[in-house]
Amino acid sequence: MSERPGEAFREYVDVRLPALHRLAYLLCQDRHRADDLVQDTLVKLYLKWDRAMAATNSHAYARTTLVRTFLSERRTNWARRVVLVDRLPDTASSTDPDAADAVAVRAALAGLPPRQRAVIALRFYSDLSVEETGYTLGCSPGTVKSQTAKGLAALRRALPHVEPDGTAPARTRS
Structure with a gap:
């Protein structure tokens, strides 16, 4: 890893982003919501980057942050979970x-x-x-x-x- 925190974080995200996004999608079942969840997680992770790097397993730290962010959002902010559409979504053909x-x-x-x-x-x-x-x-x-x-x-x-x-x-x- 690099000596500078910004570069180290960027390198970490480059490697772990696909796995975080797949886990977020499994939790949310919505690609756009998963993108938002990963973004929220990465912001939290960046703010606590020193703590994440000091953890014994930085991947587990990031995964924990993602899951806890998901569960926290599910407990609050009920309006975000309500989706109003004028037509039914397309089905798999x-x-x-x-x-x-x-x-x-x-x-x-x-x-x-x-x-x-x-x-x-x-x-x-x-x-x-x-x-x-x-x-x-x-x-x-x-x-x-x-x-x-x-x-x-x-x-x-x-x-x-x-x-x-x-x-x-x-x-x-x-």
Whole structure:
């Protein structure tokens, strides 16, 4: 890394921006909102850059800042969550089953409460341990486990046609 803080921050952002944006998108389910969330996170990170660099894992520090910013926004400012449109959004027109599954999974994730969505994204997308996820969210490992179980159960209910191994469930004869 560079000696000057501005350059070090710029180099860090160049490397970590795609990962932060993907995590933000998983949490928000909206590309524009994810851009805003990443921007807010980077501002906070820049203001605390000395602390982030002193942390044992600067990537975890940034990820924690992003998730906590997301959860904080979900708790407050309800008007930002209300979206008024004059027409329904376009639906996916692809006949590719993988694209349809991806849309279904995104919709199911969007239906989860913010904390469960954050736990699922951190545990299964960012591949964090229970302890790392708890630290990121500021909660106990038991809370992470219960939120994970509730989130997975809700996803299974929302996606009954997909088994954990990616296959369709076997049909039984009546």
